[in-house]
Amino acid sequence: MSIDEELDCGRRRLLVATAAAGGVATVATVVPFVASMAPSERAKAAGAPVEVDIGKLGPGQMMVAEWRGKPVWIVHRTPEMIAGLRRIEDRVADPESRRDMQPKYAKNPHRSIKPEFLVVVGICTHLGCSPTEKLKPGAESGVEADWPGGFLCPCHGSTFDLAGRVYKNKPAPDNLEVPPHMYLSDSRIVIGSDKKAV
Numbered sequence: 001m002s003i004d005e006e007l008d009c010g011r012r013r014l015l016v017a018t019a020a021a022g023g024v025a026t027v028a029t030v031v032p033f034v035a036s037m038a039p040s041e042r043a044k045a046a047g048a049p050v051e052v053d054i055g056k057l058g059p060g061q062m063m064v065a066e067w068r069g070k071p072v073w074i075v076h077r078t079p080e081m082i083a084g085l086r087r088i089e090d091r092v093a094d095p096e097s098r099r100d101m102q103p104k105y106a107k108n109p110h111r112s113i114k115p116e117f118l119v120v121v122g123i124c125t126h127l128g129c130s131p132t133e134k135l136k137p138g139a140e141s142g143v144e145a146d147w148p149g150g151f152l153c154p155c156h157g158s159t160f161d162l163a164g165r166v167y168k169n170k171p172a173p174d175n176l177e178v179p180p181h182m183y184l185s186d187s188r189i190v191i192g193s194d195k196k197a198v
Helices: 003-036 041-047 079-087
Strands: 050-053 062-067 070-076 117-121 132-134 150-152 181-183 188-191
Touching: 050 062, 117 188
Parallel strands: none
Antiparallel strands: 050 188, 062 070, 070 117, 132 150, 181 188
């Protein structure tokens, strides 16, 4: 083998060794970078479904759960509250929930899986304020004399009924959002997952 051939062979080996080292260095750099883009355990927990015990929530009462950093209202509606929803359909902007602010299984007059339980995100669709509950009907609520019960956003005056439907001519453009949810039993629900919604 001539000196030139030996030099070419040595250069090839050096080139292969350099390319291999560069490849290893690239992989060693890229893997941690890509791994850093995966959500942290804290972020996963913040977006994870939340299980809620509604067994002690009496008729006419409301409780608040937290999902993805948002308040989720759960209202145990009385038969009177449910019946009242039909009577005010001409006063709400989207009575049949045509806009996609709820999963398909909640696209009904009561906007829920079970008529007696309302599950909505408690954030106004106008500017993201949190409305206050005004469940009691009439002037006692501080809203108006013929108030049937619902929610009032004190920031700009948007009002929502007991199905989370926004009243006409209010700043909020849409009904309150119904999050994905499902029942595990009569007393437990999961907010944030509806794989087996019933």
